[in-house]
Amino acid sequence: MTNIKAWLEAFRLRTLPLAFSSIIMGAFLAAREGSFVLSIFVLTLFTTLFLQVLSNLANDYGDFVKGTDNDKRIGPARTVQSGLILLSEMKLAIILCSVLAFLSGISLLFYSGAFKDFKILFFFLGLGILCIAAAITYTIGKNAYGYKGLGDISVFVFFGLVGVLGTHYLMAKHFELMNILPAISCGLMATGVLNLNNLRDIDNDRASGKRSIPVMIGFQAGKVYQNSLVILALCFLAIYLYLTYSKGWQVMPLILVPIFALHLMKVNKTEVHRDLDPFLKQLALLSLLTTLIFGISISI
Numbered sequence: 001m002t003n004i005k006a007w008l009e010a011f012r013l014r015t016l017p018l019a020f021s022s023i024i025m026g027a028f029l030a031a032r033e034g035s036f037v038l039s040i041f042v043l044t045l046f047t048t049l050f051l052q053v054l055s056n057l058a059n060d061y062g063d064f065v066k067g068t069d070n071d072k073r074i075g076p077a078r079t080v081q082s083g084l085i086l087l088s089e090m091k092l093a094i095i096l097c098s099v100l101a102f103l104s105g106i107s108l109l110f111y112s113g114a115f116k117d118f119k120i121l122f123f124f125l126g127l128g129i130l131c132i133a134a135a136i137t138y139t140i141g142k143n144a145y146g147y148k149g150l151g152d153i154s155v156f157v158f159f160g161l162v163g164v165l166g167t168h169y170l171m172a173k174h175f176e177l178m179n180i181l182p183a184i185s186c187g188l189m190a191t192g193v194l195n196l197n198n199l200r201d202i203d204n205d206r207a208s209g210k211r212s213i214p215v216m217i218g219f220q221a222g223k224v225y226q227n228s229l230v231i232l233a234l235c236f237l238a239i240y241l242y243l244t245y246s247k248g249w250q251v252m253p254l255i256l257v258p259i260f261a262l263h264l265m266k267v268n269k270t271e272v273h274r275d276l277d278p279f280l281k282q283l284a285l286l287s288l289l290t291t292l293i294f295g296i297s298i299s300i
Contacts, residue, residue, distance in 0.1 A: 006084035007093075012056040018193055018284040019052040020045060021291045022163025022186040028295030029164070029179050030171035037171045043108040044167050047128075050101035055135035057097060059146075061090045062139025066147070068208040098132050105131075112170040127166065131158060147210045155194050160187015181240035182294065188233035189287040193280055195226050196267070200276040219273075227264055230283075234260060237294055244298070252297040256290055 027041050064080040064087070079085040085093075105128040114121045134154055138146040145154065164183035169175055198205065198212035199222045206215045214222035234257065241250050263286065267279055 003084075006079050010057055010060055010079040010085060010090070010093075011053045014281055015052055015056060015284070016049065017288040018190055019048050019159065019163075021189070021288045022159050022183070023048050023167050024288070024295060025182055025186050025291045026164040026167025026179075027171065028291070028299055029168045029176070029182065031295075032298050033172055033176075035172035037112075040108065040112050040170050041167075043104065043111055044170065047101060047104040047108050048163070050097055050104055051131055051135055054094065054097040054101055054132065055138060057090060057094050058136045059139045060085075061087065061094060062141075062144060062146075066139065066144070066208065066210075068139075068204065068210055094136065098136070101132055101135075102128065108170070113173075114170070124166070124170075127162065131162070134158060146212075149211045149213055149216055151194060151198075152191050152213055156187035156191045159190035160184060178240065178244065181236045181243075185233045185236040185240075186287070186291070188229045188236070189283070189290070192226060192229040192233070193283050193287070195222065195229060196276055196280045196283060199223070199226065200273050200280070202273060223268055226267060230260060230264060237290070241294075241297070249300050250297045253290060253294045256286070256293065260286065 023041070023044050027036060027044075030036050060080050080087055080090050105125075109115065109121060109124055109128075114124055137144055138151060138154065145151065161180070161183045164186050165175070165179060168179055195213060198214045199219065202212070202214045202219055202222070205212050213225060217225065237253060241253065244250070263279065263282060267276065270276055270279075
């Protein structure tokens with residue numbers, strides 16, 4: 001593997017559809033009000049891209065330092081653990097990606113007009129710094145919150161509430177209480193992907209001292225938790241569609257229910273931990289597809 005391929009592997013681009021889902025959802029909600037702004041949308045995607053890559057690089061670094069990435073790990077090989085990228089190189093990449101995320105965020109705030117209102121500017125500036133810190137400290141540091149069962153909360157907040165509501169606000173310039181419902185849905189879907197990852201890695205995480213939710217409640221209970229996350233995500237979207245229903249097109253997302261049902265059935269039948277790996281990508285793509293169909297249904 002060449003060095004370029006190694007870095008592309010470290011970037012874990014397959015996680016981007018999930019990261020972009022909340023941004024696209026927020027953009028659709030703004031478009032529904034006639035407030036969509038292309039420049040803000042593009043800059044938000046770039047900022048999210050840098051934040052997601054930063055998180056992936058930090059995970060590669062932190063899990064290696066803590067010994068979680070080892071020969072017993074089931075998922076895709078990590079680049080530092082496999083020797084493809086030096087620890088010092090990864091540290092430099094994390095710093096560089098943090099700077100790019102910050103600069104992209106500043107550009108986003110400038111083009112969104114946030115500099116005209118210092119209260120809004122400082123709120124989103126603080127939120128952006130918090131996003132960078134959360135991406136890094138998930139696995140890096142003595143108090144890495146991902147090792148204390150708090151990763152699910154972080155993913156729910158940043159991949160749901162922050163991504164959806166933040167994108168909508170920067171475009172529409174106001175907060176819409178009803179948008180909390182699809183924001184919660186996005187957050188639950190993203191948490192479901194993380195939980196599948198933790199279910200797959202439960203044995204190695206337990207041995208490495210990483211207290212994920214499945215480690216704390218067990219494999220079978222972790223599957224029940226997984227079902228709850230996905231079903232509740234669909235329920236919150238359904239509630240939004242019911243409360244805002246005005247035309248037949250809004251029932252379009254219902255075509256996805258059988259697909260999700262089949263997905264959960266397969267997950268529930270899976271007992272070999274490593275066999276859960278394909279379902280991570282599947283749920284991430286389903287989340288993006290749900291966002292697109294939902295967004296189209298409320299926009300046309």
